[in-house]
Amino acid sequence: MANLHGYAGRILYVDLGAETAHEEPIDGELAEAFLGGSGLAAALIARTRLSEIDPLGPENPLVLMTGPLVGTEMPSAGRLSLCALSPLTGIWGESNTGGFLGPELRFSGYDGIVVTGRASEPVWLSIVDGNVELRDAESLMGLDTYETQEAIRQELGDDKTRVGCIGRAGEHLVRYAAVMNDHGRAAGRTGMGTVMGAKHLKAIAVRGRETVPIADLQGFARITAAVREHSREEIATQAIRMAGTAGYVDMATMYGDLPFRHFRTGEWDGADRLSGVRMTEEYLLRGRACHRCPIACGRETRAPVYGLDRVDGPEYETLGALGSLLAIDDLEAVIAAGHLCNRHGLDTISTGVTIALACELAERGILNRATADGLTLRFGDAVLLHGLIEKIAVREGIGDLLADGSAALADHFGVPELAATVKRLEMPMHDPRAFGGMAVTYALSPRGACHMQGDMYSVDTGQVALEELGIAPGDRFDASEGKGRIAARQMAWRSLYNAMILCQFQNPPAERIAEALGAATGWDLAPADLMTIGHRILTLKRTINAHRGVDASSDALPPTFLSPLEAGGTLGNVPDVDRLLAGAYGELGWNPRTGQPENPTLARLGLGRAAEPE
Amino acid sequence: MSFRFPSNEWIVELSRLLNESPSYESSAKDWEGDFVFVVEPDDGFAETAYLYLGLRHGKSTGGALLAAPDERPTEYRISAPFGVWRKVIEGELDPIQGMMMRKLKLDGNLMKIMRYPKAAKEIVSCCADVPTMWPGN
């Protein structure tokens, strides 16, 4: 589309069933209201018959969307969102990945791709310099994600091709299958790889040579240089650059944020051995960056005991989910487990939490050896962990039960209260007893228990401070309505991030972000406008979820997180969820009784039409 | 008895309290690295002060008010205006939050210190235990 700066201007629509593709110009008004990423994807998905969609059915649209900053000189904006209704949770699903796949999509001339239908045979989608083609994927079936990426690059004869693909987990419809790209980069959460598997879409490969039109090139260069400079001076980004997100392990242990033994105990000696600093000193080969990212949080490590010379990760979440949560303190074993998940295309968080629940069920005598293929399920057993990951990926034996996730596993044994999930998504490695504001994020996040929809631990450790937008660091145990309001604002802010798309480790002042977006698109934006956009997106996702049966009763934490831990850094704290949520609903203009956005809120955010499915 | 902040007596008292703290000792048992805390002038305090704190293997090797920051070699330097130090000592500002928000500036090996957040917390809690008299009070 002419004159739409900050956008390639086109969205590619692919119908796998009909084997057709066409492109449509991006709707400028929609772009201005929802920017891109999971915001714009939500606006597109909201138009479908939401209540009738089977997440594993051909009708579930899979939307891959970039944003106005992706592929530009903006530091840490090389991301891509994948959105659809989630086969794990049944509600809104989204996940975003780094690397270079998002930028490459923009260089190929598209802001996004909408995939519908189901191929009769396995296919992969090739988008090279504007040529769109569906190719036979029969020979790729059964390959892991690394092999798949490499095979496609070879077939295209271009090692600069970027490939997003599924592994065996996606092929076997494990409900938390990831989409992997650029070796070990993952769109891990909510089963976007499962959606690809259900569509018989093994991979999407992209290569292009176009540039993104920027409204004010000089201004944009000046602003992005300032963002880079700010990032260099930030102590938080310096720490991440040195030790990756894994560098947070020691601090998280002190705060009680890192969970142990399926969130059941507050202290565990092994945490020290999972330290990211230790990992850096003993196992790190080098840091790796996504497109134009000065932080380079990605890790390339080794695990010689397992014969692994060079693997990707692990990051903090993986160290927690496959390490401390299972009481496994052997760092090499955790590195190897993370690599197995990457190869098979499994979300490490859902994998670890589900296995941890299985161990707890076995400990309680609920899951016996016969059901577990003769295995003794127990905490602290790395060999067991590796074996279970292999079984989950191909749904073999007990793996079939675990492949449906924690909530399904707990339901199966009639103990739903034991699942560490919100809206059927497994809890990440940030305990809401350590940072009370996280209770709001988990309860209200559109995709269920998710730390990327409002990272209050970043706010209350001072890593994010946007006082001008009412997001000020404070007491981590504060459970007032005021804290609930701050958490709601942080959710709106991160909804904006997930739309631009900007990595959440890049935290310049809000003013800089408004300037960067303004220079890229030519729109006149102030920080308060950005908050409105974020609020609009968050509210739209809520209305999508309302069509999927979400209401205030779904906004609850599992009982585990409402009982205090006797020892450790949470100091016995339990968040007052009701009070926090009262503040958050008020801030967002959502009805506290129904949980749905009030009509004046919808009107103020201009959501009257967008919130109605066609 | 109260100790004026910043002063030689204050930092010596902090050093003494650290040596009585089992939780500091266990959280810093492998730590080696001395600090100088730079108290920068602001509305509440007109001068610059340098407080030296020696730390080794879970114990404090001593504290002293220095005439200049490089009077003794130290591995770490943390600088902040007087008012920020006061907030930290009075427990109003978490020092990690303060560093992240650039209210306190850290110079030194970041990676090494990242391994000891609990020790940092114990030092701050000992600071709060020093009976402190503030300038002007």
Ligand code: SF4
């Ligand atoms: S901080 Fe890490 S995840 Fe974020 S853009 Fe940079 S390298 Fe990618």
